[in-house]
Amino acid sequence: MGIIPAFRQRCPSETPGQVALTVLIPFRNEAAHIPVLVEALENQDFPSGWQVACLWINDHSTDGGEKLLQQKSGHLIHQVINLPEAIDGKKAALQAGLTAAESQWILCTDADTIPGPGWIRLMVSYAAGQKWQFATGGVVLTGNAWLQRLQHWDMAAMMAITWLGWERQWWMLANGASLLLSREAAIQAGGWNQQPMASGDDLFMVRQLAERGFRGGFVANRDALVSTPALSSWRGLLAQRKRWATKLRALQDSGIWVLGVYLLLVEWMPWLLLVAGLIWKPVFMVAGVVVLAVKWFWDTWFLRMLGRIIGRTVPFMESLWIQPMHALFMLISAFYSILGRSYTWKGRKVQ
Numbered sequence: 001m002g003i004i005p006a007f008r009q010r011c012p013s014e015t016p017g018q019v020a021l022t023v024l025i026p027f028r029n030e031a032a033h034i035p036v037l038v039e040a041l042e043n044q045d046f047p048s049g050w051q052v053a054c055l056w057i058n059d060h061s062t063d064g065g066e067k068l069l070q071q072k073s074g075h076l077i078h079q080v081i082n083l084p085e086a087i088d089g090k091k092a093a094l095q096a097g098l099t100a101a102e103s104q105w106i107l108c109t110d111a112d113t114i115p116g117p118g119w120i121r122l123m124v125s126y127a128a129g130q131k132w133q134f135a136t137g138g139v140v141l142t143g144n145a146w147l148q149r150l151q152h153w154d155m156a157a158m159m160a161i162t163w164l165g166w167e168r169q170w171w172m173l174a175n176g177a178s179l180l181l182s183r184e185a186a187i188q189a190g191g192w193n194q195q196p197m198a199s200g201d202d203l204f205m206v207r208q209l210a211e212r213g214f215r216g217g218f219v220a221n222r223d224a225l226v227s228t229p230a231l232s233s234w235r236g237l238l239a240q241r242k243r244w245a246t247k248l249r250a251l252q253d254s255g256i257w258v259l260g261v262y263l264l265l266v267e268w269m270p271w272l273l274l275v276a277g278l279i280w281k282p283v284f285m286v287a288g289v290v291v292l293a294v295k296w297f298w299d300t301w302f303l304r305m306l307g308r309i310i311g312r313t314v315p316f317m318e319s320l321w322i323q324p325m326h327a328l329f330m331l332i333s334a335f336y337s338i339l340g341r342s343y344t345w346k347g348r349k350v351q
Helices: 034-042 065-071 090-100 119-130 146-168 183-188 203-211 234-250 254-279 282-310 316-339
Strands: 020-027 051-058 077-082 105-108 134-136 139-142 179-182 216-218 226-229 343-345 348-350
Touching: 020 034, 020 090, 020 119, 034 065, 051 065, 051 090, 065 077, 077 090, 090 105, 090 183, 105 119, 105 183, 119 134, 119 179, 119 216, 134 203, 139 146, 146 216, 146 234, 146 282, 146 316, 179 183, 179 203, 183 203, 203 216, 234 316, 254 282, 254 316, 282 316
Parallel strands: 020 051, 020 105, 051 077, 134 216, 139 226
Antiparallel strands: 105 179, 134 179, 343 348
């Protein structure tokens, strides 16, 4: 029940009068998404006294995306820098952006996201009001195919769990698609230079900041959400989960591992009881049916509650197939967390 307050609408106490901020956007072969993100950034509703610039870091794109940025026009400054041939990857791009930026705040996102119009204003206002030096926001996945809908609800639950971890100080999860940092704090924490692993630009950064005494939290406001397309194929989804698993294995955080084991047991308990009833004692099947029914009612209510918050309700029939599919989804993710090593991402094979 502690997760329920997670998506209660919270408003910052006040909006700062003067802010200097740079949005850092690493990109590699994102020509199809860049115009949409540019439009979303141009439509941000931050106060007129704020100084906001966008710094796009080109990670060796081959689709001409940087040319689209040279052609754009608007009230924001959009600067493009190219990574040298000798370095590549998202962390190198973010480090280059951190070095080039001169503003008080930096706000990191991905090139395939669409932030709502209040994103910049709310992220900064929350952090300033709470006297945080960093903050992470929520992400919503879009798409109507059944695999995309499964990812949508999985991510919605993950956002509630992320909030709960920050609120209770049980674990620190973060979203690289919406990560606000005090530039000075990020520099003191060593930036992304101390992170040899290719993935984990978000998790390792917030841990470096917390270890040095900087304060942060989760911005629980629907108007601060960013959206991004869910993956459309199992191959892409498994590659993503493998990438996520590499950073989780490297974290020295028992809270996250306890959480993972707990969630896996909750997902599989009713199915294990049903199997035990089939091959051993029928009483276990009865118990499995009862547990599955209780879990279904709870999960359906929880997803419908989250759906009202993020503007997408879960149909009754959809909640029926989500149960077994999500149990399988969790098992595959756990398998990769234990055994997954190398993966392919953005056309590169990464360890």
